[in-house]
Amino acid sequence: MVKLISIGKRFKDVQAVDDLSFSVKGGEIFGLLGENGAGKTTTLRMLATMLKPTSGTATICGLDIVKQPAEVRKHIGILFGGEAGLYDRLTARENIAYFGKLNGMDDNALKKRIDELSQTLDMEEFIDRRVGKFSKGMKQKVTIARAIVHDPEVMLLDEPTVGLDVTAARTLQDFIAQCRNQGKAVIFSSHIMSEVERLCDRIGIIHKGKLVDIGTIDGLKQQYNNSNLEEVFIQLIGGKSA
Amino acid sequence: MKRAWIVFAKEMKDAFRDRRTLIFSILLPALIFPILMTLMNNVMSDVTEEATENIVIAYVGEDSQLKAYLDSLPNVTIMDSQDPEADLDGSKVSVIVEVKDGLDEAMASGAKGNITLKYDESKAKSSMAASVIRETINAFGTQVARQRLQAKGIDPEFIEPLDIASINVAKAQGEGAIVMSFLLPMFLLLYPATGAMATAIDQGAGEKERGTLEPLLATQVSRAALAMGKWLSTSAASIIGTIAFMAGFVVAVIYNPTMFGEGFTASPSAIAAITVLGIMMAFIYSAAMLALSVFARNIKEASTYLSPFVIVAMIPAYATMYTDIKTVPAWQYNVPLLNVILIVKEALLDTINWGHFAITMLWLIALTIVFLTMVVHMFNNESVVFRS
Structure with a gap:
C-alpha cells in the first residue's frame, strides 16, 4: 500500500533522508525508529506530500507522491506531534467536520461518521463543546478523529504520543492497533521502545537519514543476538556512528 | 470552488x-x-467659552476712557492685581493691558496713544483672550477715529474708499x-x-x-x-x-x-x-x-x-x-x-x-x-x- 523508492531529501547542505526504500502492506503497523534528527519526520512529511523529495519517490495506493500529490492526500490521514493543533473557538464536532468537508464528505455521511467516531473514542460528552478549554487527552481524541474522519487507507503518525500522559498515550495506542484491524497501513515514528515493541509488526531503524536495518522485532533480536530491542537499537546506530 | x-x-x-x-x-x-467628537466638542467649547465669555485682565497705568470702556463690557473683568506679570504666569489674568500715561490727553488732542498687550501664547486661554481684547481695543480706536473725523466735519466713509465683496464660485x-x-x-x-x-x-x-x-x-x-x-x-x-x-x-x-x-x-x-x-x-x-x-x-x-x-x-x-x-x-x-x-x-x-x-x-x-x-x-x- 505504501512503497518508498530510493526516496531522499536534501536541505541545502544537509542530507536529511538518504535513499530510503521499503514498503508497508495494508493491515500492518510499521515503526520508524531513530534518534531526534535521524530523518523520521522528514520521511513522514514527504509521504504526506508536505515536503517534496529531492531524489527518488514513493507511491501510496499506487499513486506517485511527487506527480499526484492531490490524489495521494485522499488516501492519507496524518497525526503529527503529540499535541496537534485545533481551532479553539470551534467545537470538537466543528473541528472534525471542517476536515471532513475539506476531504469531500457530504453532510449526511459526515454526521454519521462523527457520531460513530465520538462513540468509539468516547467523546460524546464533549463533542459539542468548544475545544479551547479541553484537557490534553480530550484534544488528542479530537485530533485522532480529525485524522481519520475520511477513513483513509494509510495513516502517518509522527511521534504521536509525545507529551501525552499515560491514559492519553494508551488511547492512542489502542487507536493505532484498531487501524491495523481495519486493514489500514500505519507508519509511525517513535523512540519509545516499549510502545514500538507492543505495536509494530515490523520496524525500520534509521540513522542520519539512512535505513540501517529493517525487519520484524523478533527477527532483529535474533539477528543481533539480543533480547532487548533498545540494546539492538543502540548497537545498530552506535556501530554506524562510531 | x-x-x-x-x-x-x-x-x-x-x-x-x-x-x-x-x-x-x-x-x-x-x-x-x-466618542472622540463628543469629547473634542465639549472640551473645545468649554475652552472657547471660558476664554472669550469671561476674560479677566489686569490694567496697568492711570485711569482712562479706555479703562472705563473695557470695564463697561460684560465679558471683561478688570482684576485689581498687585503683580500682574505673576498673575499672568499663574493664569489668574489672561491679558495685561498696559497704558502709557496721558492716554486720554493724547486721544483728545489727536495724537497717538500707546497701549501694550501682554499675554502668554503658550496658553490657549490667554492667546484667545488676547485676540478678543485686541479687537475690542481696535473697535474703541475706530470709535475715536470716527469722532475725530466728525469733529472736522468729514464723513467717516471718506477714508474707506473701497468696499470689497467676496463671492465664492467653486463648484464644491x-x-x-x-x-x-x-x-x-x-x-x-x-x-x-x-x-x-x-x-x-x-x-x-x-x-x-x-x-x-x-x-x-x-x-x-x-x-x-x-x-x-x-x-x-x-x-x-x-x-x-x-x-x-x-x-x-x-x-x-x-x-x-x-x-x-x-x-x-x-x-x-x-x-x-x-x-x-x-x-x-x-x-x-x-x-x-x-x-x-x-x-x-x-x-x-x-x-x-x-x-x-x-x-x-x-x-x-x-x-x-x-x-x-x-x-x-x-x-x-x-x-x-x-x-x-x-x-x-x-x-x-x-x-x-x-x-x-x-x-x-x-x-x-x-x-x-x-x-x-x-x-x-x-x-x-x-x-x-x-x-x-
Whole structure:
C-alpha cells in the first residue's frame, strides 16, 4: 500500500533522508525508529506530500507522491506531534467536520461518521463543546478523529504520543492497533521502545537519514543476538556512528 | 470552488466567535468617532467659552476712557492685581493691558496713544483672550477715529474708499466638501486595512502557531481554494470593519453637523464609485496582508509585518491634502493607492473621469491577483510552510 523508492531529501547542505526504500502492506503497523534528527519526520512529511523529495519517490495506493500529490492526500490521514493543533473557538464536532468537508464528505455521511467516531473514542460528552478549554487527552481524541474522519487507507503518525500522559498515550495506542484491524497501513515514528515493541509488526531503524536495518522485532533480536530491542537499537546506530 | 466556500464559512464562524476580534474590528471602530467628537466638542467649547465669555485682565497705568470702556463690557473683568506679570504666569489674568500715561490727553488732542498687550501664547486661554481684547481695543480706536473725523466735519466713509465683496464660485458644495475630500480618501485607505488586520494575522500566521496548517494542507483542499476562502473571509472582515467605522462617522456627523462644516452632498454615481473603491481596497489589503501573514513565522512576526500598512495608507492621503484635482498629471493615476485618493476627490467634486476610474480599478485588480498568487505559491512552498 505504501512503497518508498530510493526516496531522499536534501536541505541545502544537509542530507536529511538518504535513499530510503521499503514498503508497508495494508493491515500492518510499521515503526520508524531513530534518534531526534535521524530523518523520521522528514520521511513522514514527504509521504504526506508536505515536503517534496529531492531524489527518488514513493507511491501510496499506487499513486506517485511527487506527480499526484492531490490524489495521494485522499488516501492519507496524518497525526503529527503529540499535541496537534485545533481551532479553539470551534467545537470538537466543528473541528472534525471542517476536515471532513475539506476531504469531500457530504453532510449526511459526515454526521454519521462523527457520531460513530465520538462513540468509539468516547467523546460524546464533549463533542459539542468548544475545544479551547479541553484537557490534553480530550484534544488528542479530537485530533485522532480529525485524522481519520475520511477513513483513509494509510495513516502517518509522527511521534504521536509525545507529551501525552499515560491514559492519553494508551488511547492512542489502542487507536493505532484498531487501524491495523481495519486493514489500514500505519507508519509511525517513535523512540519509545516499549510502545514500538507492543505495536509494530515490523520496524525500520534509521540513522542520519539512512535505513540501517529493517525487519520484524523478533527477527532483529535474533539477528543481533539480543533480547532487548533498545540494546539492538543502540548497537545498530552506535556501530554506524562510531 | 465549493471547498473555498467551506474554508470561508469556517473562517467567518471562527472570527465571529472571537470576542477580541469583534470588539476591535466592529465595536471599537463604530464607537470611536462618536466618542472622540463628543469629547473634542465639549472640551473645545468649554475652552472657547471660558476664554472669550469671561476674560479677566489686569490694567496697568492711570485711569482712562479706555479703562472705563473695557470695564463697561460684560465679558471683561478688570482684576485689581498687585503683580500682574505673576498673575499672568499663574493664569489668574489672561491679558495685561498696559497704558502709557496721558492716554486720554493724547486721544483728545489727536495724537497717538500707546497701549501694550501682554499675554502668554503658550496658553490657549490667554492667546484667545488676547485676540478678543485686541479687537475690542481696535473697535474703541475706530470709535475715536470716527469722532475725530466728525469733529472736522468729514464723513467717516471718506477714508474707506473701497468696499470689497467676496463671492465664492467653486463648484464644491461648501466647506464640508473640502474637509471631506481629505477625510474620506483617508478613511477609505485606512479602515479596510485596520478591518482586515486581525483576521489576516489569525488566518495565516495563526494557523502556523496553532499547528493547524500542516493537517489543513494534508487534506484534499487545493491551495487555490484555501487561499480563496481565506482571502474572501478576510475581505469580509475588512468590509464589515469599514462599514462599522463609517457608520460611527455618519452618526457623529449627524449628531454634530457643524464639525466638518455644512453643505456636503454626493451624487449617486459618486457614492457608487466610492463604495466600489472601498470594496476593492478591502480585497487588495486582504490579499497583501494574507500573503505576509502566511509568510510570517508566528502571530507576533505577522503583527510586525502588518502594522506599517496603516502608516503607508496615510502617506498618500496626507501628500494629496492640498492637491488640486483638476491639474493632476495623468501618470499619478497609475500609482496604486494614490489613484484611489484622486478618484475619491474627483467623486466628491462630482467630476469623475471614468477613464481614470477604469485605470485605477485595473491596477487594484492586477495587484490583488498578484498577492493572491503569492499566497497560493506560499502554501505550495515547503520552506514557507515549515518556516520556523
